[in-house]
Amino acid sequence: MNENEKKSGDWKAIVGGVILVIVLFMGVKLVFWGLEQIAPRSHTDGLQSISDSQGDPEASQEAASAPSFCVHCGKGLPESFQWGQFCPWCGEKNEQ
Numbered sequence: 860m861n862e863n864e865k866k867s868g869d870w871k872a873i874v875g876g877v878i879l880v881i882v883l884f885m886g887v888k889l890v891f892w893g894l895e896q897i898a899p900r901s902h903t904d905g906l907q908s909i910s911d912s913q914g915d916p917e918a919s920q921e922a923a924s925a926p927s928f929c930v931h932c933g934k935g936l937p938e939s940f941q942w943g944q945f946c947p948w949c950g951e952k953n954e955q
Contacts, residue, residue: 929953 928935932949942955 927940929946929949929951930953931946931951934946934948936946936953940953942953945952
């Protein structure tokens with residue numbers, strides 16, 4: 860009789876495990892759905908802030924006045940370099 864009880868308990872454990880996985884999966888989905896309802900994602904917010912900074916005249920003026928050569932070592936700097944960053948060649952901070 861122990862063998863019969865053991866065999867019937869095996870399939871119950873498997874079915875219980877499958878149900879547990881399904882319930883946990885649905886619980887996680889419910890938590891993320893609730894978080895999205897509280898703070899909805901907006902893909903356009905990030906794009907709008909990027910376009911705003913590109914259209915900002917102060918930001919473009921600051922980028923135009925950025926150095927093209929390091930004031931310490933004299934080597935050329937990348938186009939994306941801005942004042943206050945460190946030189947990739949000598950490691951000194953270039954301040955305006």
